[in-house]
Amino acid sequence: MHLLPETKGQSHHISVQMYSLESHCLDCDFVYYGQTDRALATRVKEHGRAVGVCYSNSKIAQHANQFGHSMDFDRTTIVDKARDYHRRLFLEAWHSQRDQNSRNEHIEIPDIYKSLA
């Protein structure tokens, strides 16, 4: 799919992969939902590095380091796909809201949607 109109003699191929992702802890029920506009493998590597350096802004790193738990990054799954940033934020919130083991921060979703969760 072409997101930009093609210019003569020059084609614009933009590869976009945007995911809502779900990562589980190997040692407890902790689950993390996030979203990215990059390749899933790239985002998972970043989470792994965040754990390695105890990055304090990462909920996954905080969890892993606080409890000495290991995240099962190999089992990270794509739970939804959306190209639009705001849709991804909504989906992140939607999945986080539905899963009581989720500890990640997310946007507030309107009450009307919560009743559907």
Ligand SMILES: [Zn+2]
């Ligand atoms: Zn855990």
